[in-house]
Amino acid sequence: MIAYNTLVVLSGCALLGVAAGTVGTFALLRGRALVADAVGHAALPGVAVAALIVALVGADPRALPPLLAGAAIAGLLGVLAVQALTRTRRIREDAAIAIVLSAFYAAGVALLSWLQTLPGAAQAGLSKFILGQAAAMRAEDAYIAATVAATCLVLVLLAFQRLRAVAFDMDFARVQGLRTDRTDLLLLALIVLVCVSGLQAVGLILVVALLVLPAATARLLTHRLPRMLALAAGCGALAGAAGAWVSAMRPEVPTGAAVVLLAALLFTLALLFAPERGLLARLWVLLRRRLAADTEHFLRAAWEAQEAAGAGPGTAGDRWAPIGAVAAARGWSAGKAARLAAWLALRGLVARAEGHVHLTPRGATLARRAVRAHRAVEHHLLAAGTADADSADRLADLLEHGLPPEMAARLLPEPSALPASPHALGAGR
Amino acid sequence: MNPPAPLEVRHLTVAYGEKPAVWDVTWSAPPGLTAIVGPNGAGKSTLLKSALGLVPALSGEVRFFGRPLDTVRDRVGYLPQRASVDWDFPATALDVVCMARYPRMRWWGLVPRRDKEAARAALAQVGMADFADRQIGRLSGGQQQRVFLARALAQDADLVLMDEPFAAVDAATEAAIVAVLRELAAKGRHVVAVHHDLGTVPEYFSSVLLLNARVFAAGAVQDVFTNRSIAATYGARLAVLDEASVGAGAVGA
Structure with missing residues (x-):
């Protein structure tokens, strides 16, 4: 009382x-x-x-x-x-x-x-x-x-x-x-x-x-x-x-x-x-966005590692790619690449064995889309004469995420074609 | 006898501190669409703000439709620069446009339905009907500019003074603004707009004022918007500096 x-x-x-x-x-x-x-x-x-x-x-x-x-x-x-x-x-x-x-x-x-x-x-x-x-x-x-x-x-x-x-x-x-x-x-x-x-x-x-x-x-x-x-x-x-x-x-x-x-x-x-303006909410959005970008980068690197190992643009996706090659291509630490591989395996996008990853059908689809978006932006920047191959690659890294497929299609008019990369693939970029 | 000009200034001088930004300007806006053009810091925005009483003038006289502003406020609309307000403010697009109707409302109470309808119509006119209930901070820059334009439209004024309506807008917004300008002109309304893009002056406006602290040329676009007068306006900054030993107003654009 x-x-x-x-x-x-x-x-x-x-x-x-x-x-x-x-x-x-x-x-x-x-x-x-x-x-x-x-x-x-x-x-x-x-x-x-x-x-x-x-x-x-x-x-x-x-x-x-x-x-x-x-x-x-x-x-x-x-x-x-x-x-x-x-x-x-x-x-x-x-x-x-x-x-x-x-x-x-x-x-x-x-x-x-x-x-x-x-x-x-x-x-x-x-x-x-x-x-x-x-x-x-x-x-x-x-x-x-x-x-x-x-x-x-x-x-x-x-x-x-x-x-x-x-x-x-x-x-x-x-x-x-x-x-x-x-x-x-x-x-x-x-x-x-x-x-x-x-x-x-x-x-x-x-x-x-x-x-x-x-x-x-x-x-x-x-x-x-x-x-x-x-x-x-x-x-x-x-x-x-x-x-x-x-x-x-x-x-x-x-x-x-x-x-x-x-x-x-x-x-x-x-x-x-x-819920929206709070620091944790903002952090959560940021982390999710970064993870999404890392996912696309990983899938694309796995795809391109196969291309570099000799698979043509059309046939990449069937081979095993070493996780080390992915890490080298992205400039990631081996630990980060391994953690991402584990996360993607959990999501059913890759299969893992002996330090290698193999894209699952769903992973290959996503990888192909990521490669396409990346190259679409790259080729567009090169065609417009706004960047050399190296900076086009870096600019595309920033722009490609969230590029809707229809936008990529407008930049790359041929729907089925996946053009070759305008620069050498692999580490040391 | 001709009707009085929508806007007329006589011997207007405005200064920020010691620096005159507008120097003895005598000019009357012709009917229709008029652009005020000049280099950065030429006192274009200052001229508008001073005419509206937002910046005190050192000397000079301003008339709207031949009368002092206080007696014709309901006939004068205003589109400020987008950057002049905090867009993180908790308001929806409709809330902002409704502000145009406040002079018609009582000082207390809710916005009457009639005025809400007018605000919605203005939003629709600039292609923003679907964004009426969106928080203004979540709109793109161009959409924010269109909200401001809708607010100016909802004032339903005979003369609208616009401060850089085309500054940093996307193509869709530019097209919406141009459409609105044409519509206003067709209805016999008048617009005086500070404008940055020399290339579009002949396409968008019928008259022009070339200003760089003082008046360099004024009249119909095809008569006075010549390479020579533009060069004089833009090249004269140093000359003005020498002449009056003043900068042409570092504050405002």
Whole structure:
């Protein structure tokens, strides 16, 4: 049974994750990730000043809204400072962001230290905004998170087309007369909203990760923007809830760190295992392609070894070819040639005996096709005068795979003929 | 009285930093199909972008159909360079073409069916109907260019400014673009296109502007597209450098 308080924190963090995922999707596509970082860091002096004012007027120092308002104002000022710096054209945006981010953060740290020397409760628990402490979340804070998440979701869905237009092709949208400045402003406001509402749970240093990681994870998993939005919201919710839970179980782990680590874990899993854009999927495609090319090269080399041993182009395929000759022709190590021979034997393309291979009928068909494709490309390159025999051979090695038979037929108009190789066969090419 | 020119610029000067890329250009595009031709870095794209307000001009005036752009935006279409966007963006070909219809839609909500139909029709017109739901990153370069062309068509504009529509495209795409150009001309629409291939100018276009930072010749192709004026345009880069001690805009083509 989960305690009521834990449930509040869990749902608050999950809702925050939903908001961060949806807004982060467009922040990422629009290239605004670093700006989000600036917003988070720039919020600190705002929190400190707000706490000071709250203390001066004697209001409840634990109340969240004034502090968040201060954070929002400071965050916005930070973004405006970045834009103003960039507009001077004396400095590029990345440097401007770094400057504003660190200057505002330093100001915040200095203000906080100064606040701690004052008597009274003004400074109580302000440092939790730096690293986040979801355990301090109360029910009304979870309501705030819920409101923020709902607002972000509704606005992103409403302005979906405009946000996409601006993120994809800003110039085109401007030529059309769309108010791109308003769309950008909306996106910025949403980023500030998420950053500020995430301060308590995740902390201002790590809140940018909550915006970027779920969106980046979702991008790895799909090519469709609506699906990407849904996945990012889901990843954000999952990381938020799981992180809050970990932090509730092990209070020595700050919530912000737990949430971000889980989001990073999700991202890493997607990076490795995503069905299409994942690294393993890409590696698999690469290996399969290489194996297919090696197979064709092996079969062709076995065919040509028979030709070199005296079989005419029409009769090759009936003789035993030494695996060593294949290895020499391809420049392969004996081990690689032997492993390939074993693999081809397994696939029923060759028979093996005493270091020799014999093409099976199916293997001979494939070999003949590979030889034909290779020579088609070779003869074409030679006829066009684009290469000498040696480089034609090498170029054909690159081009022949995936050359459809009908294309080879167009390059070599006589369907039954298998022309002799334009160069000597065997090793030492 | 003649109707106002689809596009007219007067004393337009554009500079990137200290380097003028477009130098005091006064030119009006005649009706029909017009090519802007000149060497690399001659300010051709800059001229288009500046006319559209995407690059600030130092001085000069731009008129579309005799009026400022803001009042006739619905009559002006744009085909940017293909390389100007990230094609890994998560969108389908249909999504991209639908963007042409955004000015006709509310700022919120889904794309209305009517506009989706228009986008599909535009895709069909460039021979891309079967690729409507394909992610744009999985299209070939030529197919991507045709998606951009379809987007420009879906704007249903009277004048389309095209930035290198024929750059690095395959034969099928080139043929599709030419067919579209002819169709637009037949419907009385106007096109101003930055063009690289001198050899096809007389075949594809009726008028030409020879530009190398400033105007070297402008008019009907058979009148002004002569060896002499081409040589002057392409050979003049050094002359311009000497004259104004400026490069003819290293940024953009």
